[in-house]
Amino acid sequence: MLSGKVLVAQGGGPTAVINQSMVGAVLESRKFAHITKVYGAIHGVEGIMNEDFIDLTQETTNNLEYVAKTPSSALLSTRVKPDAAYCNELFKVMKAHDIRYFFYIGGNDSSETLRLLNENAAISKYDFRAIHIPKTIDNDLVENDHTPGYGSAARFIASAFVGVNLDNRAMGGVYIGVVMGRHAGFLTAASSIAQKYPDDGPHLIYLPERVFDLDDFIKDVDRIYKKLGRCVIAVSEGIVDKNHEPFLKSLMGGELAKDDHGNVQLSDNSLLGDTLADAIKKRLNISRVRSDTFGYLQRSFIGCVSDTDAREAREVGEKAAQYAMWNDADGSIVIKRTGYYSVDYNFVPLERIAGKTRLMPDDYINSKGNGVTDEFKYFVRPLLGSGFQDAHYLRATMAPKLLK
Amino acid sequence: MLSGKVLVAQGGGPTAVINQSMVGAVLESRKFAHITKVYGAIHGVEGIMNEDFIDLTQETTNNLEYVAKTPSSALLSTRVKPDAAYCNELFKVMKAHDIRYFFYIGGNDSSETLRLLNENAAISKYDFRAIHIPKTIDNDLVENDHTPGYGSAARFIASAFVGVNLDNRAMGGVYIGVVMGRHAGFLTAASSIAQKYPDDGPHLIYLPERVFDLDDFIKDVDRIYKKLGRCVIAVSEGIVDKNHEPFLKSLMGGELAKDDHGNVQLSDNSLLGDTLADAIKKRLNISRVRSDTFGYLQRSFIGCVSDTDAREAREVGEKAAQYAMWNDADGSIVIKRTGYYSVDYNFVPLERIAGKTRLMPDDYINSKGNGVTDEFKYFVRPLLGSGFQDAHYLRATMAPKLLK
Numbered sequence: 001m002l003s004g005k006v007l008v009a010q011g012g013g014p015t016a017v018i019n020q021s022m023v024g025a026v027l028e029s030r031k032f033a034h035i036t037k038v039y040g041a042i043h044g045v046e047g048i049m050n051e052d053f054i055d056l057t058q059e060t061t062n063n064l065e066y067v068a069k070t071p072s073s074a075l076l077s078t079r080v081k082p083d084a085a086y087c088n089e090l091f092k093v094m095k096a097h098d099i100r101y102f103f104y105i106g107g108n109d110s111s112e113t114l115r116l117l118n119e120n121a122a123i124s125k126y127d128f129r130a131i132h133i134p135k136t137i138d139n140d141l142v143e144n145d146h147t148p149g150y151g152s153a154a155r156f157i158a159s160a161f162v163g164v165n166l167d168n169r170a171m172g173g174v175y176i177g178v179v180m181g182r183h184a185g186f187l188t189a190a191s192s193i194a195q196k197y198p199d200d201g202p203h204l205i206y207l208p209e210r211v212f213d214l215d216d217f218i219k220d221v222d223r224i225y226k227k228l229g230r231c232v233i234a235v236s237e238g239i240v241d242k243n244h245e246p247f248l249k250s251l252m253g254g255e256l257a258k259d260d261h262g263n264v265q266l267s268d269n270s271l272l273g274d275t276l277a278d279a280i281k282k283r284l285n286i287s288r289v290r291s292d293t294f295g296y297l298q299r300s301f302i303g304c305v306s307d308t309d310a311r312e313a314r315e316v317g318e319k320a321a322q323y324a325m326w327n328d329a330d331g332s333i334v335i336k337r338t339g340y341y342s343v344d345y346n347f348v349p350l351e352r353i354a355g356k357t358r359l360m361p362d363d364y365i366n367s368k369g370n371g372v373t374d375e376f377k378y379f380v381r382p383l384l385g386s387g388f389q390d391a392h393y394l395r396a397t398m399a400p401k402l403l404k
Numbered sequence: 405m406l407s408g409k410v411l412v413a414q415g416g417g418p419t420a421v422i423n424q425s426m427v428g429a430v431l432e433s434r435k436f437a438h439i440t441k442v443y444g445a446i447h448g449v450e451g452i453m454n455e456d457f458i459d460l461t462q463e464t465t466n467n468l469e470y471v472a473k474t475p476s477s478a479l480l481s482t483r484v485k486p487d488a489a490y491c492n493e494l495f496k497v498m499k500a501h502d503i504r505y506f507f508y509i510g511g512n513d514s515s516e517t518l519r520l521l522n523e524n525a526a527i528s529k530y531d532f533r534a535i536h537i538p539k540t541i542d543n544d545l546v547e548n549d550h551t552p553g554y555g556s557a558a559r560f561i562a563s564a565f566v567g568v569n570l571d572n573r574a575m576g577g578v579y580i581g582v583v584m585g586r587h588a589g590f591l592t593a594a595s596s597i598a599q600k601y602p603d604d605g606p607h608l609i610y611l612p613e614r615v616f617d618l619d620d621f622i623k624d625v626d627r628i629y630k631k632l633g634r635c636v637i638a639v640s641e642g643i644v645d646k647n648h649e650p651f652l653k654s655l656m657g658g659e660l661a662k663d664d665h666g667n668v669q670l671s672d673n674s675l676l677g678d679t680l681a682d683a684i685k686k687r688l689n690i691s692r693v694r695s696d697t698f699g700y701l702q703r704s705f706i707g708c709v710s711d712t713d714a715r716e717a718r719e720v721g722e723k724a725a726q727y728a729m730w731n732d733a734d735g736s737i738v739i740k741r742t743g744y745y746s747v748d749y750n751f752v753p754l755e756r757i758a759g760k761t762r763l764m765p766d767d768y769i770n771s772k773g774n775g776v777t778d779e780f781k782y783f784v785r786p787l788l789g790s791g792f793q794d795a796h797y798l799r800a801t802m803a804p805k806l807l808k
Contacts (some may be wrong), residue, residue, distance in 0.1 A: 039803055051805040061802035066796035072570035074798050079575070096806045165705035166476035170418050171483070177699065226704050268698065270674035292699030293674065296579065301565035302792050304707060391705050392470035394465035394478050399443055401455040404498045 001325055002127050003034040004100030008056070009048065011040035011113070012104035013137070014072035015149025016156075016305045017079030017313035018105055021133050022075060023068035024317025025103045026056050032325055041097070041132060044106075045113065053097070068314065071218050071300040081109050081179045087120045094128070101129045106135035107147075107315070112354040118330055121219045123149045131319045131320045132332035132350055135313070137299050139186035142356045143348055145337040146186075148316055149299075151309030151383035154179075154190035156298050157234075161194035162391055165201040165232050165291070173288030174221060174280055177202070177221055178273040180298055185209050187298070187358045189372045190380055191234035196390050201232025209360045210237035210369035212247050217276070220370050225286060236294075237272060239325050269293070288359070306385030313342060324386040341382035405729055406531050407438040408504030412460070415517070416483070416612065417508035417541070418476035419553025420560075421717035422509060425537050426479060427472035428721025429507045430556060432461050436729055439447050443503070447515065448482030448510075452494050457501070472718065473675035475556075475704040478725045485513050491524045500530070505533045505728050509721070511540035511551075515736055516526035516758040522734055535724045535753055536736035539717070541703050543590035546760045547752055549741040550590075552720055553703075555713030555787035558594035559585075562700050562788060566795055568696070569605040569636050578625060578635045578684055581606070582677040584702055585640040589764045591702070593776045594784055595638035600794050612642035613764045614773035616651050621680070622687050624774050625631035630689060641697075652676045673697070710789030716747060719751025723749040727775030774784075 006029040008022055020042070029038045041047035042055045047358045048358075054075070067074045082090060094102065102117065104110050109376055111132040121128035134141050137153035157179055168175045179188040185207025194200060203224045224231040251271055273291030280289045316333045323329065332353045334346045364376035410433040412426055424437035425442070433442045444458045458479070460468075471478045485495060498506070506521065515536040525532035538545050542558035543795050561583055572579045583592040589611025599603060607628045610616055628635040643651045655675055677695030684693045720737045727733065736757045738750050768780035 010574075013573050040798070040800075046762050051803075051808055053803040054798060054800050055803045056798070056800050059798055063799060067798055069793070070568055070570065070795045070797075073574040077574040093807060097803075159705055159707045160701050162706040163475055164700050164704075166474065167418055167704040170414075170477040170481040242624070261733065270678065274674065290700060292701060293696070294701070295696035296568050296571050296694060297564050297696060297698070297701065300571040301563055301564040303563045303794065304572075304789075389473070390476045391706065392467065393474075394444070394458060394460070394463060395467060395470055396444075396458050396460050399441070399455075399457040399459045399501075403497060404455055 001032070001034045001328065002100040004036060004098040004130065006035050006038045006101045006103065006305070007041055007048070007094070007099045007277045008038065008075065008103045009044045009105070010073035010075045011044040011104060011110040012077060013299050015135050015137050016071040016152035017310045018072065018135050018149055018299060018315035019070055020068045020310050021105045021135060021148060021317035023064045024314040025133065026064060027061065027319045028321035030057060031100070032072060034053070036098070039049070039097070040075045041107065045080055045082050045090060047077045048093050051093055053125055064262045066082065067182040070304070082113055084120070087116050090117065091120050091124060091126070095126060100127060101131065103131045103133055103320050107133050107134070107138070107141065108355065108357065111350055113352045115350040119264045129324045129328070130288040130322050130330045130350065132353060133316050133320045133337070134333060134378050137187060137361070140184035140358045141353060143332070143352055144359045145335050145343065146383055147335070148309060148313035149386060150186060150337045151306035152304065153187055153298055155306045155384045155388065156301050156379055157187055157294070158193035158388065159190040160294065161202055161232070162232060162298050165194050166391055168201060168230050168232050170289060171288070172230050174225060174286055175289065176233045176235060176273050176276055178235050178237055178291065178293040179292070182238045183208050183210060183357050183359065185236050188234050188236040189360065189364065190378055192372045192377055193380065194382065197393060199228055202234040203231050204370050205234060205372055206239050206370060207360060207365060208236050208240055209365060211242050211244070212239040213242070214279060218279060221280055222284050225284065230390045232379050235276065236271065238242045251275050258391055306383060308383055308385040316345060323347045361372070364403060405436070405438050405732065406504040406533065408440060408502040410439050410442045410507065411445060411452070411457070411498070411503045412442070412479065412507045413448045414477035414479045414481050414511070415448040415508060415514040416481060418481060418704050419539050419541050420475040420556035420704060421552055421714045422539050423474055423478045423553060424714050424717035425471045425509045425539060425721035427468045427726050428718040429537065429749060432722045433467065433505070434461060434795070443501070444479045447480045448495060449484055449486050449490070450482045450654060452497055463792035466648065475662070475706055486517050486520065486521060488524070491520050494521060495528060495530070501620060504531060505666065506533065507537055509537040509539050511538070511542070511545065512759065512761065515754055519754045519758045522754065530566045530670060533728045533732070534734045534754065535728050536757060537720050538737060538739070542588050544586055544588035544762045545757060545788050546762045547736070547738045547756055549739050549747065550787055551739070552713060552717035554590060555710035556708065557591055557702055557790065558784055559703050559710045560708045561591055561594045562597035562707045562792065563708060565595040565606055565636070565638060566699065569598050570795055572605060572634050572636050575692070576634050576740045577694060578629060578637070578690055580587045580637045580639060580680055580695040581585050582639050582641055582678050582695065582697040584698070585612060587612055587761050587763065589640050592638050592640040593764065593780055596776045596781055597785065597788065602795060603632055606638040607632070607635050608774050609638045609776055610640060610643050610774060611764060611769060612640050612644055613769060615648070616643040617646070622683060625684055626688050629688065639676065639680065649707045655679050695754050701786060711786060712787060712789040720749060727751045785793055
């Protein structure tokens with residue numbers, strides 16, 4: 001085993017359980033006698049660059065357990081994506097601090113960063129282990145059955161749609177909820193868990209994996225509204241037009257703001273929902289049409305955590321430390337489903353994760369591209385965790401009319 | 405006691421616990437031998453007009469208990485506000501069905517409807533009891549310490565702001581959350597419960613009870629952002645300009661959509677948040693500014709219910725039946741706070757509730773009008789119920805820098 005320091009960092013957007021992974025890696029690392037210190041980098045790679053390290057060897061186990069239950073990156077995060085030159089600089093810092101194990105909790109971008117860092121280590125002949133711990137609410141990492149963070153976000157979306165379906169059932173009209181997911185529709189698809197009684201919404205679900213056609217959309221809404229007198233719709237922020245360009249892009253005249261990774265920023269924009277609502281109002285002459293863009297609530301809401309997700313997030317953190325120490329290898333922890341419902345954790349080379357995006361498989365999407373299949377519901381249900389509350393309706397008989 | 409039927413109906417926007425009140429009134433009414441049937445009106449007064457009654461005497465107690473735990477009006481709702489002519493028609497239906505007790509669960513508008521109905525009953529010399537059961541997430545009913553529905557919505561808002569504060573702490577920038585509340589700021593003010601550590605947001609809270617000045621707002625944000633490098637803001641949808649007109653109205657060139665009650669529709673509009681975000685971006689040159697309009701999630705989200713709120717909502721329903729039967733009187737049930745924390749229920753004449761709006765008292769709002777006082781926090785905390793989760797941060801010492 002390599003003697004020296006462990007460094008843990010968190011990158012990208014937060015999740016409700018990202019601190020479970022951090023605490024899992026920290027507590028497991030602290031057990032090994034050859035580990036001299038366990039550091040946390042404040043604000044991800046930016047913290048490494050600036051030597052902003054918190055000494056987690058001097059944090060109480062008790063407080064770490066409380067932090068584990070707190071949503072959103074306790075080590076704070078970053079959107080910086082290092083290039084080779086940036087990685088060289090990171091390396092000087094890591095060498096100076098005798099950091100031998102680097103655990104980076106993040107999504108696609110983070111695993112790519114790790115792969116670059118590791119190439120640098122090889123060139124420098126510096127003994128170094130780079131380990132990727134998966135997290136993303138989008139569930140878009142390849143090799144994984146699902147990713148830590150997804151289950152809790154899916155629980156939030158399912159809970160939200162149980163509520164808005166009940167609201168829409170009581171008040172009537174059309175409701176559109178716009179859900180996060182740039183390329184993969186997994187999170188939007190979780191809205192389907194709200195479908196309990198036969199007339200429950202979401203009645204229509206639109207995902208980035210299928211071309212979104214405004215005319216077909218209007219026809220779909222018209223059909224549901226004529227049948228039920230109401231309609232609940234789940235739309236992914238990342239839906240695309242027939243040229244596979246973001247639908248939102250054409251709405252904004254081809255110009256979309258981008259973040260530091262060159263990713264188009266969709267989540268802070270209510271334009272998509274508002275535009276779809278306006279189209280329904282005008283073309284179907286329905287007066288009560290409402291649209292909500294769920295925004296930042298869906299990834300860090302406190303008190304809506306899947307216990308399954310929390311447990312797995314903890315375990316990928318622990319397994320990261322174990323694989324790094326006992327196997328003396330680089331790689332990414334991945335979740336494999338082994339039963340219904342059970343999982344185990346594998347360790348795969350970083351190259352198999354980095355820079356790739358997993359999409360919804362075809363058999364999870366219905367043939368019309370406006371809903372999901374039972375296969376998907378069977379897949380997602382255990383990830384929401386225990387104690388998920390569903391809705392109950394009155395079933396008493398109607399009283400006879402006397403005047404009409 | 406008047407022998408005949410009981411009728412229960414729900415009006416206005418749904419809450420998370422409105423069915424607790426319905427089930428409380430139904431189960432208590434079913435105990436009385438002189439009550440021949442317990443009906444529920446489907447879609448409020450519209451259901452009465454159409455004789456759409458569900459016979460709740462033929463609903464299982466077990467299913468009623470499940471329905472009680474389900475958010476949003478199980479009897480479905482209405483925005484119709486009856487005038488005197490409409491009430492005359494309602495009356496013919498009630499007489500035909502031998503309805504002697506009418507329990508209407510709703511806010512301001514519902515209590516006004518009841519008062520009108522009752523006047524009609526007096527003129528018709530028809531023995532009739534009209535009882536108002538309070539509910540509103542806005543907490544804007546006079547005579548009440550607080551209203552059923554508010555505690556759960558406040559819990560949602562507090563939970564949301566714990567999450568977005570953590571998110572903003574990790575990612576930086578400015579975040580604006582727009583919260584429901586047309587005239588009263590109680591719901592927006594509940595965001596203050598997220599303030600745990602000294603630098604926690606929301607750092608600024610704007611309520612409809614104080615004039616909103618855009619220049620002062622920009623100065624406030626600038627000050628916080630310069631100090632902390634981030635800023636979390638809670639804004640009520642109902643903030644007003646110096647002429648006490650909705651701030652949103654001036655943004656929309658003086659034209660705002662109205663609902664059937666003549667109330668301005670604010671909640672489905674992301675314009676306010678987007679406009680404030682744009683103003684910050686341009687005038688303070690801050691690139692990462694995000695805005696979410698919480699919309700319909702905040703009043704019917706499942707799995708975010710205050711147990712205190714649920715218990716009280718049940719009890720106002722039960723007490724309504726008891727007051728009606730044992731006191732043989734019309735009126736509204738009101739919640740009185742008797743200790744910290746305990747409540748009791750009074751029965752007041754309908755005229756004392758109807759058509760009046762309760763606002764935040766001055767001692768709940770800070771002197772600058774951009775935050776709340778500890779008095780408010782002390783008031784609201786028990787209403788959120790038990791098991792409210794708070795955030796925990798790392799407290800370990802920073803490691804020494806070696807290179808800088």
